[in-house]
Amino acid sequence: MQLLTDLNSRFAIPGALRFESGAGNLTRALITTPDAEAHVYLHGAHVTHYQPTGQSPVLFMSRESHFAPDKPIRGGIPVIFPWFGPRTGDVAAPAHGFARTMEWSVVETNRSESAVSLTLSLSASDATRRWFPHDFELRYTVTVGRTLELSLEVRNRAATEFAFEEALHTYLAVSDVRQVRIDGLDGRTFIDKTAALARTRQSGPIRIERETDRVYLDTPDEVTVDDASSPDAVTNDIEMRLLASMMLDRQSIDDILSIVDSTRFGDPRHRAVFEVLIDLHQMNRPIDAVILRDELARRNLLDFVGGTLHLAEILNAVPSAERAVEYARSLRDPHSPRRITVSKTGSRTTVVWNPWIDKAKAMPDFGDDEWPNMLCIETANAADDAVTLAPGKSHVMIARINAQNTSEGA
Numbered sequence: 299m300q301l302l303t304d305l306n307s308r309f310a311i312p313g314a315l316r317f318e319s320g321a322g323n324l325t326r327a328l329i330t331t332p333d334a335e336a337h338v339y340l341h342g343a344h345v346t347h348y349q350p351t352g353q354s355p356v357l358f359m360s361r362e363s364h365f366a367p368d369k370p371i372r373g374g375i376p377v378i379f380p381w382f383g384p385r386t387g388d389v390a391a392p393a394h395g396f397a398r399t400m401e402w403s404v405v406e407t408n409r410s411e412s413a414v415s416l417t418l419s420l421s422a423s424d425a426t427r428r429w430f431p432h433d434f435e436l437r438y439t440v441t442v443g444r445t446l447e448l449s450l451e452v453r454n455r456a457a458t459e460f461a462f463e464e465a466l467h468t469y470l471a472v473s474d475v476r477q478v479r480i481d482g483l484d485g486r487t488f489i490d491k492t493a494a495l496a497r498t499r500q501s502g503p504i505r506i507e508r509e510t511d512r513v514y515l516d517t518p519d520e521v522t523v524d525d526a527s528s529p530d531a532v533t534n535d536i537e538m539r540l541l542a543s544m545m546l547d548r549q550s551i552d553d554i555l556s557i558v559d560s561t562r563f564g565d566p567r568h569r570a571v572f573e574v575l576i577d578l579h580q581m582n583r584p585i586d587a588v589i590l591r592d593e594l595a596r597r598n599l600l601d602f603v604g605g606t607l608h609l610a611e612i613l614n615a616v617p618s619a620e621r622a623v624e625y626a627r628s629l630r631d632p633h634s635p636r637r638i639t640v641s642k643t644g645s646r647t648t649v650v651w652n653p654w655i656d657k658a659k660a661m662p663d664f665g666d667d668e669w670p671n672m673l674c675i676e677t678a679n680a681a682d683d684a685v686t687l688a689p690g691k692s693h694v695m696i697a698r699i700n701a702q703n704t705s706e707g708a
Contacts, residue, residue: 300325300340300404309407314414322365327404329414333444341367342398343418343438346374348446348699354631356446356638356701358471358672360664361621370398372663373672377438377450378465380430382680383491391429394467397436400425405437413443422455432460446699448677452685453692461686465649465678466697470638472525475652475673480504482521483648489513489681506673509654515682517648520641521675526704536628537568538615543622544575545586545613550622551579557626567603571612574599587613634703640675644695646683649676 302325305317313330320326326339326346337347349355359373370376376398385391392399402418409415420436433455441447448466472478481503490496491511500514540558544551555576563569574593578585591609594600603609651674653661658669677697679685685693 305404309404311407311409311414314409315407315416320365322367324365324367327416329416329440329442331412331414331443333412334442334446336440336442336446338416338418338440339371340402340404340418341365342371342400343377343402343420343440344371344374344398345440345446345448346371348442350444350701353634353636353701353703355471356699358469358668360668361624362663362665362668364663367401368399369663370394372661373469375448375469376467377436378463378467378676378678379436379450379452380434380462380464382463382465382678385429388429394465395463396426396429398467402436402438410443413441415439415441430460430462432456432458434460434462444700448697448699449694450696451692451694452687454687454689457689459686459688461684463678463680463684464695465647465676465680466695467649467676468640468674468697468699470523470673470675472523472671472673474670475506476670477526478506478673479524479526480506480521480650480673480675481524482519483514483517483650486514486517486519486648488515488650504650506652509657510650510652512650513678513681514648514650516646518642518646519648520639521648523638523640523673523675524704525638526635533564533629534568535615536625537563537565538612540622540625540629541568541571541575541612542615543625544572545590547622548579548585551576553623554626557623558630562629567608568612570594570599570603571609636701636703638675639698639700640677641698641700642677642696644693645677645679645697647676647678647680649674649678649680651676 302317310316315327315329317325317327324339324341326337329336334350338345346359348357357374363372378394379397381395384393400420402420405417405419407416417439422433435453435455437451439449483500484502486500487497488500490498492509560569560572563572594603653669658664659666687693
């Protein structure tokens with residue numbers, strides 16, 4: 299394992315790239331450019347954060363993700379190699395291969411006029427030969443700028459050919475997956491993993507209306523995700539969750555006040571409730587539904603905020619006291635409608651995935667209520683599109699992710 303002091307002395311770029319101890323004490327690179335910022339963990343060569351200047355983060359990260367040496371990180375962009383999904387004929391093998399749970403080595407860093415790149419490597423070892431008895435080398439270059447570019451090179455160091463699958467399992471952050479439109483795969487055949495691997499031809503744009511796990515074959519296509527959910531509807535939900543969280547845990551209110559004030563609330567009813575909750579807190583009075591109702595009535599505001607019916611809706615907004623600060627930050631930095639484009643070279647497979655309700659609840663490292671805010675558009679070579687690589691040869695797969703707020707023109 300490379301030490302932080304050594305990494306920073308050899309590879310840091312002042313003002314642009316440095317290494318630090320991240321979540322779970324795992325080493326990560328922090329990259330900053332004029333156009334964007336990103337975080338890359340050496341564990342799994344995992345990009346966990348990419349945020350263009352003036353936008354909300356492009357990548358989804360689960361709040362329940364493990365950050366442990368023997369577990370994959372949930373969200374961001376896991377690197378999948380040398381098989382996709384469960385390994386055929388070996389139920390003991392790790393899902394999606396071993397690359398996403400191994401420590402990668404830093405090879406080099408570079409800065410251009412507008413972008414910064416980090417190159418990591420992973421080579422065959424006794425640990426990998428247990429599962430994949432071939433000599434290989436992976437080189438993965440993450441380039442951060444106005445576009446996030448990911449280049450995965452697989453080199454065959456063996457004396458014989460081998461076959462492999464690979465994917466950049468990209469979790470995109472969306473406001474509400476039920477409202478997004480996915481274009482670029484019309485007419486392509488996909489394997490439906492939720493329907494006994496049935497093969498179906500896509501007709502028109504993709505809409506997510508249930509658990510979705512599709513492997514689109516022979517697809518060199520650029521895919522666009524139009525996330526044009528109504529900001530008002532999304533903000534309204536966040537406002538209600540924040541208010542309910544404040545009632546669940548008044549200890550969070552001081553932290554919330556350091557992030558937002560009443561001017562951030564778009565709904566005047568919620569602004570009034572927020573101001574009353576703050577007053578009760580500052581007067582050190584108890585906070586519960588009855589006291590809030592009575593105080594609103596005393597101020598002649600109860601009818602204005604929608605009466606007891608709307609107060610009940612607020613209390614039933616599925617709040618999480620642990621996420622109160624996150625709700626406040628979301629209110630401070632609201633989501634804007636945007637278009638995310640995923641283009642690629644060296645890839646013939648595109649995977650579209652969302653776990654929906656039941657699978658989200660079954661995943662121990664994924665929050666039960668997080669599924670509406672993520673969508674995987676994966677650049678891959680899998681199933682029929684697996685790659686066979688001759689001795690001494692290499693294969694390069696590149697994904698380019700670009701996000702632009704559509705309110706500013708796309």
